[in-house]
Amino acid sequence: MKRRRILSEEDRRLWATVARQAVPLKGRAGPNVDEPVVTSKAKTLSSPTAPADAAAKPAVLPQPSKEPRKTAAPPPPQHPIERPTRRKLAKGRLPIEARLDLHEMTQLAAHAALARFLAQAQAMGLRHVLVITGRGMPGGSRGILRRVVPQWFASPQFRGLVSGFESAERHHGGDGALYVRVRRVR
Numbered sequence: 001m002k003r004r005r006i007l008s009e010e011d012r013r014l015w016a017t018v019a020r021q022a023v024p025l026k027g028r029a030g031p032n033v034d035e036p037v038v039t040s041k042a043k044t045l046s047s048p049t050a051p052a053d054a055a056a057k058p059a060v061l062p063q064p065s066k067e068p069r070k071t072a073a074p075p076p077p078q079h080p081i082e083r084p085t086r087r088k089l090a091k092g093r094l095p096i097e098a099r100l101d102l103h104e105m106t107q108l109a110a111h112a113a114l115a116r117f118l119a120q121a122q123a124m125g126l127r128h129v130l131v132i133t134g135r136g137m138p139g140g141s142r143g144i145l146r147r148v149v150p151q152w153f154a155s156p157q158f159r160g161l162v163s164g165f166e167s168a169e170r171h172h173g174g175d176g177a178l179y180v181r182v183r184r185v186r
Contacts, residue, residue: 081166081181089128089179090169096179097126102145103134110145111152118161121182128181130168135176146176153180
């Protein structure tokens with residue numbers, strides 16, 4: 001037996017706001033949403049400096065436009081490198097076709113060098129490359145490039161170049177290096 005939860009007034013108002021913004025699937029009707037009920041509690045939350053007639057009127061929520069939003073196509077998603085491919089890279093059965101060492105570079109220089117390197121690797125048709133970021137100082141910081149390079153890969157600039165990445169095996173640099181799968185040119 002299913003138990004139905006009784007929603008509070010606040011929950012109903014919140015749900016009505018969310019449901020109004022939902023765009024129904026093609027060929028389906030939109031959700032049936034009742035207007036939110038303004039309770040005396042909501043009126044007491046208005047600012048004390050507001051005029052009395054403004055407090056007596058219920059708050060009107062903005063209605064979403066009926067036009068579908070036009071957005072640019074999102075960049076293709078990144079996937080981690082598959083386990084068999086990663087194992088082959090680690091054991092040397094699949095060659096690492098190029099390497100880039102970002103040691104002792106500033107973030108700005110490393111970003112530019114990484115963008116050039118990956119664009120060139122993609123143009124040359126390379127598939128798997130190694131990017132060495134470094135581990136940071138022993139007993140000190142974790143290393144800024146080690147933290148930001150994966151974030152860069154998620155940015156739109158690199159999503160067209162990188163289809164996946166994983167931490168490298170110990171003999172390739174361990175946590176201070178990344179196996180990168182370069183996206184094929186379409």
